[in-house]
Amino acid sequence: MLLHSVIVTNSCWAQSRRPLVSTLFRCFSISFNSFASITSPEASHIDEDFDDFLPWLEHKAAAKISSVLSIGKSSYGRALYAARGIRTGDCLFKVPYSVQLAPDNLPVEITCLLGDEVGNVAKVALLILHEKMLGQNSEWAPYISCLPQPEDLHSTVFWTDDELAMIRPSALYEETLRQKAQIEKDFWAVKLAFDRFPDRFCDVTLQEFTYAYGLVTSRAWEGSGSVSMIPFADFLNHDGTSEAYVLSNESKKHSEVIADRDFAPGDEVLIRYGKFSNATLLLDFGFTVSCNSYDQVQVELNIPQHDRLYTQKLELLDRHSTRSIKDVNEFTSSRNSFTIKEVKSGCKKGKGIPQSLRAFARILAFNSQEELNELAAEAARNDGRLARHPLKNKNREIAAHQLLLSEISQLVEEHNKYIKLLVPAPPYICGKSVLRRRLAQDLLTGELHVLKSASAWLEKYCSTLRTK
Ligand SMILES: C[S@@+](CC[C@H](N)C(=O)[O-])C[C@H]1O[C@@H](n2cnc3c(N)ncnc32)[C@H](O)[C@@H]1O
Secondary structure, three states, X not given: OOEEOEEEOOOOEOOOOOOOHHHHHHHHHOOOOOEOOOOOOOOOOEOHHHOOHHHHHHHHHOOOOOOOEEEEXXXXXXXXXXXXXXXXXXXXXXXXXXXXXXXXXXXXXXXXXXXXXXXXXXXXXXXXXXXXXXXXXXXXXHHHOOOOOHHHOOOHHHOOHHHHHOOOXXXXXXXXXXXXXXXXXXXXXXXXXXXXXXXXXXOOOHHHHHHHHHHHHHHEEEEOOEEEEOOOHHHOEEOOOOOOOOEEEOOOOEEEEEOOOOEOOOOEEEEOOOOOOHHHHHHHOOOOOOOOXXXXXXXXXXXXXXXXOHHHHHHXXXXXXXXXXXXXXXXXXXXXXEEEEOOOOOOOOOOOOOHHHHHHHHXXXXXXXXXXXXXXXXXXXXXXXXXXXXXXXXHHHHHHHHHXXXXXXXXXXXXXXXXXXXXXXXXXXXXXXXXXHHHHHHHHHHHHHHHHHHHHHHHXXXXXXXXX
């Protein structure tokens, strides 16, 4: 997962790579022709180390990029602040494509060594390593030199085995291992370029490649089939409640952000990277937010091998789709893996527990071939999907949901056990390991909240059915 920009054309909004439909509609009325007209500059938090950055970028772009923002420092690292008053709908900046780092910026003699299996993230990582080696001779030196250092990156791909063990009950654990394996695969795929140009890459190690890869996943935008680092825009921090996004204006060939609210001078400007769960935020960006409303948990159900209808149930599932549409936060998952979200209290329908998961549980609860045949016939009469409606046999419906409840209770227990192990460090201890422990705690606590909401709903559903 990367940051996602919304694609816009000159006069109307084109499609986004992500389901940001409401945003697209909301943005119709916004005019994005000019920067806000502004007077007295009085920004606070200004970071003097970065005084030269924007003038350098504007010189390189031969265009004005922003007259309303300045670079500063916040508790999230570098940040962008309103240098003057900003009104909703004002354009905050325009970064031309010509000053963005994309796979096309790789020298052609390197690109031609890369096979089709090398993806855009790996290519941009390679570009960063290439420019880093050039040092002050790189045309991107002022940008490359201000990228975070390895010790500033906290994505779980940088965690030690002991640190990763803290999040064992979360699907993020397995996803991190998969991501690390992918990075290693990419490393070997680009190794030919390292070997062919030792003077340009100087024995890049897997660790260095992973660092560059982490820089890309935490600060590059994906859109129009490519990936690009957008200098200046990538100083923006994330706020899950913001309605501002990076937009790609394809016809004018620049990326821009439109203010989603008014800002007073000195206010930090934040955007929403996406509707990301803590697991996604932690894997890609190395941070979490407390009480994340996009948190979710992956639940895996399997037909036990000792089920005497094991083969028949598998065949039935193979013939009928039980999966729901893949969601932005969903990790690599098997056919038996389902994503649950918080079930809001008072919700009668259990919104948050996917119908596909309940259907799977119903199939698990059946114990005769006749019942399976009936289910298949019913699916054929409807839209082909199995067990989407409550079973007529009340006891069987309760049994199916009890089964689900017991799976979720196990996950609750496991999460509780791991959270208890994460005793908070005394206040005088700080540093990387304390930070990562807090990240693990946020992740597991958010997932536990989702699990408990599902468990409470299932209990209520079963007890209501019993009294009917
Ligand atoms: C696109 S960069 C934003 C600029 C960054 N702060 C810097 O110093 O360059 C994304 C990184 O900023 C930090 N960040 C952004 N939003 C954050 C938030 N809400 N909480 C904590 N860290 C955040 C994380 O380190 C993340 O990987």
